[in-house]
Amino acid sequence: MIITTTDGVDGRKVASYLGLVSGETVMGTNIFRDLFASVRNIVGGRSGAYEKELKAGREAAIAALTEQARALGADAVVGVDLDYEVIGGDDKTMLMVSVNGTAVKLA
Numbered sequence: 001m002i003i004t005t006t007d008g009v010d011g012r013k014v015a016s017y018l019g020l021v022s023g024e025t026v027m028g029t030n031i032f033r034d035l036f037a038s039v040r041n042i043v044g045g046r047s048g049a050y051e052k053e054l055k056a057g058r059e060a061a062i063a064a065l066t067e068q069a070r071a072l073g074a075d076a077v078v079g080v081d082l083d084y085e086v087i088g089g090d091d092k093t094m095l096m097v098s099v100n101g102t103a104v105k106l107a
Helices: 031-043 048-071
Strands: 014-028 076-087 094-106
Touching: 014 048, 014 076, 048 076, 048 094
Parallel strands: none
Antiparallel strands: 014 094, 076 094
């Protein structure tokens, strides 16, 4: 399965558009990760824990998108857009990753 942010696949023609596909994941953050991230925010540097969480969320959302595309008989998903949002009340303790694209059959 080809997943791309471009509107097509180089060297391949889109034979048919099968529809919009998406994948979402919502993950809770952890108080200890938040504590270490705030310390990291003060002293500088990267937060490995949050980077790992972002990667896991992205991979899960793309896996859900790929599963939907396969169910439609797609060879590729084009025009993929990936979004991250922090959600929740005042404490903003949830991270949502969503990915959308168009499932296509290639010639």
